[in-house]
Amino acid sequence: MTVLSEDLNAGSKRTIISVDAMGGDRGPAAVVAGISRSAKINPDIAFILHGPKAKLEKLVARKKPLRGRCEIRHADDEVSMEDKPSQVMRNGKSTSMWSAIESVRDGEADVCVSCGNTGALMMLSVVRLRKLPGINRPAIAILWPSSNPQGFNIMLDVGADIRADEHDLLQYALMGVSYARNGMEIKRPRVGLLNVGTEEHKGRSELKIAHDLITEQAEAANFDFVGFVEGGDIPGNSVDVIVTDGFTGNVALKTGEGTARLIGSLLREAFKFSPLSRIAALLAFTSLQRLNKRIDPRRVNGGVFLGLNGTVVKSHGSSDATGVSAAVKLAFKLSQSGFSKKLAARVASTSQLQQNDAGAVDKNGKNT
Numbered sequence: 001m002t003v004l005s006e007d008l009n010a011g012s013k014r015t016i017i018s019v020d021a022m023g024g025d026r027g028p029a030a031v032v033a034g035i036s037r038s039a040k041i042n043p044d045i046a047f048i049l050h051g052p053k054a055k056l057e058k059l060v061a062r063k064k065p066l067r068g069r070c071e072i073r074h075a076d077d078e079v080s081m082e083d084k085p086s087q088v089m090r091n092g093k094s095t096s097m098w099s100a101i102e103s104v105r106d107g108e109a110d111v112c113v114s115c116g117n118t119g120a121l122m123m124l125s126v127v128r129l130r131k132l133p134g135i136n137r138p139a140i141a142i143l144w145p146s147s148n149p150q151g152f153n154i155m156l157d158v159g160a161d162i163r164a165d166e167h168d169l170l171q172y173a174l175m176g177v178s179y180a181r182n183g184m185e186i187k188r189p190r191v192g193l194l195n196v197g198t199e200e201h202k203g204r205s206e207l208k209i210a211h212d213l214i215t216e217q218a219e220a221a222n223f224d225f226v227g228f229v230e231g232g233d234i235p236g237n238s239v240d241v242i243v244t245d246g247f248t249g250n251v252a253l254k255t256g257e258g259t260a261r262l263i264g265s266l267l268r269e270a271f272k273f274s275p276l277s278r279i280a281a282l283l284a285f286t287s288l289q290r291l292n293k294r295i296d297p298r299r300v301n302g303g304v305f306l307g308l309n310g311t312v313v314k315s316h317g318s319s320d321a322t323g324v325s326a327a328v329k330l331a332f333k334l335s336q337s338g339f340s341k342k343l344a345a346r347v348a349s350t351s352q353l354q355q356n357d358a359g360a361v362d363k364n365g366k367n368t
Contacts, residue, residue, distance in 0.1 A: 014046040014069075015335045017328060018109035020100040021051035022078035023116025025318045029059055031115065034324020035070070036063035038332075041325075045332055048103050050075050050096040075099045079116050081317060085123040097121060101128045104310040111331035113302075115315040115324065122160055122305060122314075129310040134347045137161045137168045138307035139246070140314065141179050142253060147237045150184050155234060157246040158253045158303065164245035169193065169210035170217065171347065175306040176241035177223045178346050182337040183304075183330070184240075188222060192229030192239035194248060203228065214243075221346065302327035304334065307347075311340050 019035055021028040028051055035047050046069040049056055053074035060066050075096040079088050092098045097116050103109040105128050114121050118140075126138060139157035146153040156172050156179075157164065164172070173191050180189035193211055195203040200211065211227065218225040226239055234242055234252060244252070267288075271281035281288070305312040311334050315327035334340075 014044050015111075015332050016046050016048060016109040017331050017335075018048045018100045018103035018112045019050065019328075020097045020112070020114035020116055021049050021056055022075070022096040023080070023114060023317075024315070024324075025081075025115075026320060028056060030320050031324050032056070032059040032063060032066075033321035034319070035328060036065050037321055037325040038328040039063075039065035039069055042329075042332060045328065046070065048073055048100075048109050050099040050103070051078070052076065073099050073103070079120050081117050083117055083120055085117075085119040088117070088120040089123055089127065092120070092124070098124060098128075101125055101310075101312070104312070105129055110335040111311045111313060113313045113315055113324075113327050113331050115317055115319050115327075117317075118159065118303075118314055121312065125305055125308055125310075125312045129308045129312070132307055132309060132344050132347050135171060135307040137164060137171075138305055139172050139175060140249075140303045141176060141306055142303045144234055144242075144256070146235045148240060150186065150240070152184070153234065153236075153240055153242060154180055154184070155242040155244065155249055155252070156306065157244065157249050159246045159250035160305070162245065162247035162250075164206075166206045166209035166213055169206070169243055169245070170213045171307070172243045173214045173223075173225075173241065174217065174221055174346055175343060176243060177221060178339070178343045179304060179306065180240050182339040182342055183334055186240050188224060189240040190224045190226050190238070191218075191241045191243060192226050192233060194234075194242055194244035194252075195228040195230065198228045198230060200228070210243075302330040304330070306343065309340075309344075311335065 019031060021031045024031060038045055048071050049060065050073045053072050056072045060070050060072065075094060077095045079092060079095050079097045088095065097114055097120065100112050100114055101124050104112045131138060138160050140160045141154050141156035142158050143152040144155050145151065154176050156176050177189045177191060180186045191214065193207060193214065195207055214225050229239055229242060231252065233239060271277050303314040305314065311331065313327050313331045316323055319327065
């Protein structure tokens with residue numbers, strides 16, 4: 001079922017989300033089921049769905065909540081998880097991922113959501129949407145379960161680029177603050193810089209310089225900088241935003257995911273150990289279900305690409321309907337808050353402040 005673009009806004013001013021239907025491990029059926037779930041819950045969302053038209057029409061036709069709220073854009077090809085980003089850039093114009101990003105670039109959609117290849121999605125997003133003025137390296141921000149009242153902390157970068165100097169880390173801090181304020185409604189976020197210790201003399205030189213730069217910007221950008229934090233603080237309640245380079249962030253993310261799977265497996269083994277433990281599992285069933293829901297990665301699914309002229313949400317490659325729906329929910333919330341424009345304004349204002357500070361000192365280091 002295909003509808004005209006102008007009909008997607010019929011009846012109300014809907015947020016249009018561009019969705020790459022292909023590329024995820026579970027195929028387009030899981031993506032369509034996820035956006036249908038979102039459409040059923042939220043009447044203010046409509047979709048442009050990208051992929052093979054004949055296949056998607058059959059899937060969409062079975063979902064009543066999508067009637068009149070989903071336009072299908074045909075794309076012959078898809079980006080696989082094995083494809084190299086450079087190959088996609090050269091030969092990917094006919095893919096669903098390219099088409100989904102183009103809808104945001106052309107102003108037809110507010111946000112792009114994809115379960116596909118992270119490297120290809122990031123490269124396409126950077127090339128097609130372009131970086132915000134003043135941004136050197138975009139970042140991927142994720143939500144990490146924590147003991148904070150909001151239930152999650154933001155960590156960035158988690159893999160957009162393995163390198164980051166002191167100026168990049170400052171920009172990550174500013175982008176993380178904007179995400180926390182607009183995506184999680186934290187009025188004055190607390191920011192920490194990930195290091196091997198909390199003492200100011202520890203860490204690489206760029207971390208020490210970044211510490212000073214972030215400190216200087218904290219008051220003007222309306223956030224609290226708590227200084228260096230350690231790995232144990234990532235799920236803690238001492239910060240809301242954790243700043244690090246993409247190499248460290250990605251290692252931490254994959255380690256956390258692997259540890260969570262191990263703990264889940266060990267718990268299942270422990271409760272199956274004896275008849276008494278099985279009884280204990282039954283008695284604790286409600287509490288275990290609550291815990292599972294609390295830490296279920298599908299419910300916080302969605303890494304946000306920050307620093308671009310447009311918002312892109314990367315859903316996990318193995319996302320099911322629940323995971324896709326969670327990514328759509330995040331995309332909708334960011335769009336409603338005007339996140340992209342606010343982030344651009346924040347970066348621009350901070351860049352201007354830095355230029356003014358640099359201009360106040362002459363080449364001999366004297367104030368002008």
